[in-house]
Amino acid sequence: MVLLASAFDQSKFMNAGDFVAEKALRIKAVTVENMPRGEQKPVLWFTNHQKGLILNKTNNRTLRGSFGDDMENWAGKVLVVYPTQTDFGGKTVGALRVRIPPPKQATTSATAGNGQPIKQTKAAKPAAAKDGEVSPPEPKPSLADDLDDEINF
Numbered sequence: 001m002v003l004l005a006s007a008f009d010q011s012k013f014m015n016a017g018d019f020v021a022e023k024a025l026r027i028k029a030v031t032v033e034n035m036p037r038g039e040q041k042p043v044l045w046f047t048n049h050q051k052g053l054i055l056n057k058t059n060n061r062t063l064r065g066s067f068g069d070d071m072e073n074w075a076g077k078v079l080v081v082y083p084t085q086t087d088f089g090g091k092t093v094g095a096l097r098v099r100i101p102p103p104k105q106a107t108t109s110a111t112a113g114n115g116q117p118i119k120q121t122k123a124a125k126p127a128a129a130k131d132g133e134v135s136p137p138e139p140k141p142s143l144a145d146d147l148d149d150e151i152n153f
Contacts, residue, residue: 013043014051014081016094022082024101025049030071042071053081059098066100 025046033043033054042060043052055063067074079098086095 012051014049014053014096016083016096018051019081019083019096022080023049024078024080025053027074027077027079030074044074053096053098059096062098062100 025044025048027044028047029045031043031045031052032040033052035041035054042055044055045052053059063074063079067077078101080101081096081098084095084097085092087093088095
């Protein structure tokens with residue numbers, strides 16, 4: 001076994017340098033850990049990531065608003081961690097933020113490209129035409145007729 005000094009420089013907690021893009025993570029457990037300055041903070045542990053995420057106030061509020069106040073019920077929930085920048089002590093520094101992914105849409109429903117389902121409407125059958133020809137659609141009322149409402153004062 002090789003004893004490497006760099007092995008002792010690794011943190012068991014995530015930091016902004018660990019991510020170059022967002023990543024979906026499933027919560028395995030929530031623990032309370034003692035921080036170097038003597039304070040206690042909640043830490044999320046994940047099924048698909050080795051390091052834990054220390055919850056700051058911003059991320060705590062985001063998760064509490066979606067998952068509820070009882071952190072024991074957060075196991076199994078999915079969140080997205082993403083790197084960003086924030087102001088801290090008058091400097092811009094890297095930070096990790098969390099968001100809740102939108103619910104998955106059914107694979108059989110069509111979407112409009114923005115994740116919203118397309119409403120299915122029944123199309124009226126076109127009027128029968130001669131010899132397989134398709135009749136033109138009915139003309140729409142003109143915009144001038146639609147906006148020419150008289151208002152009595």
